[in-house]
Amino acid sequence: MILSIDTSLGTAVAVVEADGVVRAEVSSDNPLGHAEVIGVLLREALADAAHGAIGATVAAAPVEVTHVATGMGPGPFTGLRVGIAAGRAFALGRALPVIPVPSHDAAALAILLADPFAEMPRFGVVTDARRREFAYSIYEGLDDDGLPIRVVGAALTPRDQIDVVLAEHGAARRDVTAIPAAMIGLVAARALAASRDLTGPEPLYLRAPDVTLPSAPKRVGT
Amino acid sequence: MSRDEPLVLGIETSCDETGIGIVRGRTLLSNTIASSMDEHARYGGVVPEVAARAHLEALQPAIEAAVAEAGIRLGDLDAVAVTSGPGLAGALMVGVGAAKALAVSLDKPLYAVNHLVGHIAADLLTGEEVEYPTVALLVSGGHTSLLLVRDLVSDVEMLGETMDDAAGEAFDKIARILGLPYPGGPEIDRVAATGNPDAIRFPRGLSRASDMATRRYDFSFSGLKTAVARWVEQHEADGVDIADVAASFREAVVDVLVTKALDACARHDVPRLLLGGGVIANRRLRDVALERAAAAGVAVRIPPLSLCTDNGAMIAALASELIRSGRPASTLAFGADSTLPVTEIQVAVQA
Ligand SMILES: [Zn+2]
Numbered sequence: 001m002i003l004s005i006d007t008s009l010g011t012a013v014a015v016v017e018a019d020g021v022v023r024a025e026v027s028s029d030n031p032l033g034h035a036e037v038i039g040v041l042l043r044e045a046l047a048d049a050a051h052g053a054i055g056a057t058v059a060a061a062p063v064e065v066t067h068v069a070t071g072m073g074p075g076p077f078t079g080l081r082v083g084i085a086a087g088r089a090f091a092l093g094r095a096l097p098v099i100p101v102p103s104h105d106a107a108a109l110a111i112l113l114a115d116p117f118a119e120m121p122r123f124g125v126v127t128d129a130r131r132r133e134f135a136y137s138i139y140e141g142l143d144d145d146g147l148p149i150r151v152v153g154a155a156l157t158p159r160d161q162i163d164v165v166l167a168e169h170g171a172a173r174r175d176v177t178a179i180p181a182a183m184i185g186l187v188a189a190r191a192l193a194a195s196r197d198l199t200g201p202e203p204l205y206l207r208a209p210d211v212t213l214p215s216a217p218k219r220v221g222t
Numbered sequence: 223m224s225r226d227e228p229l230v231l232g233i234e235t236s237c238d239e240t241g242i243g244i245v246r247g248r249t250l251l252s253n254t255i256a257s258s259m260d261e262h263a264r265y266g267g268v269v270p271e272v273a274a275r276a277h278l279e280a281l282q283p284a285i286e287a288a289v290a291e292a293g294i295r296l297g298d299l300d301a302v303a304v305t306s307g308p309g310l311a312g313a314l315m316v317g318v319g320a321a322k323a324l325a326v327s328l329d330k331p332l333y334a335v336n337h338l339v340g341h342i343a344a345d346l347l348t349g350e351e352v353e354y355p356t357v358a359l360l361v362s363g364g365h366t367s368l369l370l371v372r373d374l375v376s377d378v379e380m381l382g383e384t385m386d387d388a389a390g391e392a393f394d395k396i397a398r399i400l401g402l403p404y405p406g407g408p409e410i411d412r413v414a415a416t417g418n419p420d421a422i423r424f425p426r427g428l429s430r431a432s433d434m435a436t437r438r439y440d441f442s443f444s445g446l447k448t449a450v451a452r453w454v455e456q457h458e459a460d461g462v463d464i465a466d467v468a469a470s471f472r473e474a475v476v477d478v479l480v481t482k483a484l485d486a487c488a489r490h491d492v493p494r495l496l497l498g499g500g501v502i503a504n505r506r507l508r509d510v511a512l513e514r515a516a517a518a519g520v521a522v523r524i525p526p527l528s529l530c531t532d533n534g535a536m537i538a539a540l541a542s543e544l545i546r547s548g549r550p551a552s553t554l555a556f557g558a559d560s561t562l563p564v565t566e567i568q569v570a571v572q573a
Contacts, residue, residue: 035315039322039554078312085316086323088282093327209271
C-alpha cells in the first residue's frame with residue numbers, strides 16, 4: 001500500500017493500494033498552513049485506510065504501508081517542502097522507500113482518467129507559481145505503462161505569456177488548483193509496476209533561491 | 223514509555239543548522255549537526271530560502287547519522303521533539319513537517335517546544351548538577367535574549383531582548399564594514415586580538431539612565447553599528463587601524479551584554495548566570511563574563527560550544543524534562559511560530 005503526500009498547492013494525503021484502489025483520501029485547501037495540518041491528515045488517512053477501500057462493503061485488510069510517494073512540485077517552496085520532509089521522515093520511521101512524483105503528472109492523470117474515452121489532444125497543466133508566473137507541463141495521452149506522457153516541462157512562464165506558450169505547443173489550457181494525493185499514489189503505483197523513475201530526489205523548485213545580496217556598507221551622510 | 227529516562231529524538235531547524243539530537247533522560251547520545259553556514263557566506267548573512275532548502279536536504283542523512291551514533295533504532299524512541307519557534311518560518315516548517323510524520327510513522331508522542339528554552343535545557347546535558355533560579359543570556363545570530371528561569375518546564379520569564387539586530391548579526395555587519403568575511407564573529411575576534419579595546423569609546427545601546435527605567439534589560443545594536451560605520455568613514459583618509467576598531471566594537475558589545483546580565487542577577491537576587499547561543503564562542507565575552515561575575519559573586523555556567531550553538535540535543539533535552547515532569551504530549555495541530563514567546567515552553571499541549 002502506498003502512502004502519498006502532496007503539498008505543492010494545498011495539503012493532500014492518500015492511501016492507495018498497489019493496484020490503484022483508493023483506501024483513503026483527505027486534504028486541506030488552505031494554501032498556507034501545510035505544517036499545521038500535515039500531521040492530522042496523515043493520521044486521518046491511515047485511520048480511514050484501515051476501514052478498507054472507499055465505498056467497499058467487504059471487511060478491510062490491515063493497512064501495511066510499503067512505499068511513500070511524495071509530490072515534488074512545482075509549487076510554492078515553503079509549502080512544497082513540508083510534504084517532502086514529511087514523506088521522507090515517515091518513510092525513515094518505517095524503513096520504506098520513497099517514490100518522488102512530479103505533481104503535474106498526478107494532475108494530468110486525473111484529467112486523463114476523468115473521461116478515458118475523450119479525444120484528448122495535447123493539454124497543459126497550469127498551476128500558480130507566485131510572482132506573476134505560472135508553472136506548466138504539457139501532456140499528450142497515456143503510455144503503455146498507464147502514465148501520462150509529458151512532452152514539455154515542468155517550466156515557468158510569465159502569466160500573461162501562458163496562452164502564447166501553450167498555443168506554440170498546440171496544447172489546450174487546463175488550470176489546476178489542487179493536486180489529488182490519490183493520483184500521486186496511482187502515478188507512483190504505475191511507475192513502481194513499470195520500474196521507472198519519474199523524477200529525481202530534488203524538489204522541482206524551477207527557481208534559484210531568492211537572495212537579496214547585502215548592499216555595500218552603509219555610508220553615513222550619503 | 224520510560225518516564226524517568228525517556229529516549230527522545232529532537233529536531234531543530236530554526237535557523238541555518240539542521241540539528242538532530244538523541245538523549246536518554248539527561249544523557250546525551252548524539253548531537254548531530256549539519257550546517258548550511260558555508261552556503262550563506264557569499265551573501266554575508268543567513269538567506270532564509272537557502273537555509274530551508276538545506277534543511278530538507280540534510281534532514282534524512284542527519285537523522286540516520288544520529289540514530290547510528292546513538293546506537294538505537296527509531297522504534298526504540300519514547301518520543302519525538304521539535305522546535306516550533308521562534309525562528310525562520312520556512313526553515314521551522316521543514317522540521318515541523320518531518321517531526322509530525324516521524325511521530326505518526328512510529329506512533330510515538332510528539333513534543334513541540336520553544337527554541338530559546340531549549341538553549342537553557344542544553345545545560346542539563348553537561349552532567350553537572352543544575353540549580354534554579356538562574357538568569358540566562360542567550361546570544362546568537364538569531365537572538366539576543368536575557369531570561370529569568372525559575373523552573374525550566376513551567377516558569378521562564380523574558381527580561382529583555384534585542385530591539386533590532388541580534389548580537390551575532392551585529393558582528394556580521396561590522397565585519398562587512400571592515401572588509402572581513404562571514405561569519406563575522408570569529409573574524410572580528412581574530413582581528414581584535416592585536417587591537418586596543420579602549421582605543422575608541424563606541425556607544426553602549428540602551429544603557430543611559432533614561433533607558434534604565436523602560437528598557438533596562440533590552441538590547442540595541444543599530445546605534446553601535448552606525449557609530450562604527452561613521453568612525454570608519456571619517457578616518458578612512460588617514461588610515462583606519464582595523465584591529466583597534468574591531469577590539470573597541472567588540473568591547474562595546476561585550477560590555478553591554480555582561481553589564482545587563484549581571485544587573486539582572488543583582489536585581490533579582492539570583493547568583494547564577496547561564497550563557498548560551500553561538501556567540502558564546504567569543505573568547506572575550508566569556509572572559510569578561512567570568513571575570514566580572516566572579517567579582518559580583520555570581521556563578522557562571524557555560525555549556526560546551528557544541529551545545530551552545532543551535533542543536534537538536536537541546537530540543538530533545540527539553541522534551542525529556544517535560545516528560546519527566548509528567549507533561550502530556552503536544553497534539554499534531556500546531557505550526558511553525560516564528561515569534562513564539564518564551565513563556566510558551568511547550569505548544570499545543572494535549573488537554
Ligand atoms: Zn538559537
